[in-house]
Amino acid sequence: MRTLILNASYEPLVVVPTRRAVLLLLSGKASTVAASGLKLHSRSLTVDAPSVVLLNQFIRVPRRTMTLSRKAALDRYGHVCAYCNKYGDTLDHVIPRARGGTHSWENVLVACFRCNNLKADSLLSELGWKLPFELKAPEASAAALITMRWDVPDWEEYTRPWQYQRMQLAG
Ligand SMILES: [Zn+2]
Structure with missing residues (x-):
């Protein structure tokens, strides 16, 4: 009990x-x-x-700082793609992991399948995309x-x- x-x-x-x-x-x-x-x-x-x-x-x-998990990130960002504002349910590493990006709140946001695929292993600057907000670990x-x-x-x-x-x- x-x-x-x-x-x-x-x-x-x-x-x-x-x-x-x-x-x-x-x-x-x-x-x-x-x-x-x-x-x-x-x-x-x-x-x-x-x-x-x-x-x-x-x-x-x-x-304490919230531990990063798929569920925590989707909850935090409300299943909204950071790039197009539509429904999103994938995690995107802003700096791709293949290019040294970390798996941390400072480098992870929620993206839709389409944006995630378009972005692939590119940097935002290479696509002319911008971060809509500053990425920070939530308390x-x-x-x-x-x-x-x-x-x-x-x-x-x-x-x-x-x-x-x-x-x-x-x-
Ligand atoms: Zn999107």
């Missing part, structure tokens, strides 16, 4: 075993936001197992990481508003 922990700002922080979340409740460090409907038993105690708890005090957390919100790893419908309303907050495109 797992519990979603929210920062005092309601931003999702982390997922922990429910027993750890119960300790936070018992020590007064958190309050229940949503119950799981299940009970947790120990020798002396029976408690309602929380599905989501809220920390009573805000804690600062360092930001990972904990919410995005949690959503990727855990598929718990009860948590959606808490993670959804925060998921893409830090994944907006620059410029």
